[in-house]
Amino acid sequence: MSRLLARIMLAVFMLPVAALVWIIAFMVLYQDLLRGREEQCFLVSGLAAAAFVGGYWVLLWRRSVRWNPPRVFGSVGLAIGAVAVGGLVAWPMDRLEHGVGSLLFGPTATFAWLVGTVLLWRETSRERASRLDARSGTALVCPACGYNLTGLNQATCPECGAGYSIDELLALQPGREDADFERAAA
Numbered sequence: 001m002s003r004l005l006a007r008i009m010l011a012v013f014m015l016p017v018a019a020l021v022w023i024i025a026f027m028v029l030y031q032d033l034l035r036g037r038e039e040q041c042f043l044v045s046g047l048a049a050a051a052f053v054g055g056y057w058v059l060l061w062r063r064s065v066r067w068n069p070p071r072v073f074g075s076v077g078l079a080i081g082a083v084a085v086g087g088l089v090a091w092p093m094d095r096l097e098h099g100v101g102s103l104l105f106g107p108t109a110t111f112a113w114l115v116g117t118v119l120l121w122r123e124t125s126r127e128r129a130s131r132l133d134a135r136s137g138t139a140l141v142c143p144a145c146g147y148n149l150t151g152l153n154q155a156t157c158p159e160c161g162a163g164y165s166i167d168e169l170l171a172l173q174p175g176r177e178d179a180d181f182e183r184a185a186a
């Protein structure tokens with residue numbers, strides 16, 4: 001199984017595991033910490049599941065995303081927007097049926113953030129072009145800091161000190177996975 005395929009599988013498993021996190025958090029809160037205060041239990045378990053999803057999602061894709069300032073700050077901005085979306089859905093629903101809003105708020109905000117990150121994190125056509133350019137050249141760069149390692153007779157980066165085996169260095173070249181995936185999907 002390639003690294004990217006493994007990552008896609010892990011992405012598929014994320015939401016079922018998040019649901020499990022939600023249920024476990026709810027049970028613990030409901031039976032013990034918040035004793036029967038249903039609405040607060042809904043909100044806090046939604047928060048726990050959202051924190052799980054946020055951490056999991058960033059860790060899963062951190063190496064596939066080009067982290068420029070618009071993407072970093074945009075992801076934080078998206079989280080704020082997602083809270084607003086969650087509120088816009090939850091508030092009217094809560095007026096229909098009291099308590100439903102606190103149940104829906106966390107999952108709605110989480111999905112809104114996930115959809116936003118996919119749109120924000122995907123590469124632009126310019127980035128894709130530069131990735132393909134870099135691949136057609138012979139440049140070999142440090143996966144950690146981007147320093148050009150071409151021509152060195154060692155696999156340790158003189159700039160940041162990160163060390164790699166030769167196969168790691170090749171596998172971790174920026175855009176390498178995407179290129180492999182596009183080739184496999186074509």
Ligand SMILES: [Zn+2]
Nearest residue numbers: 142145157160
């Ligand atoms: Zn380096």
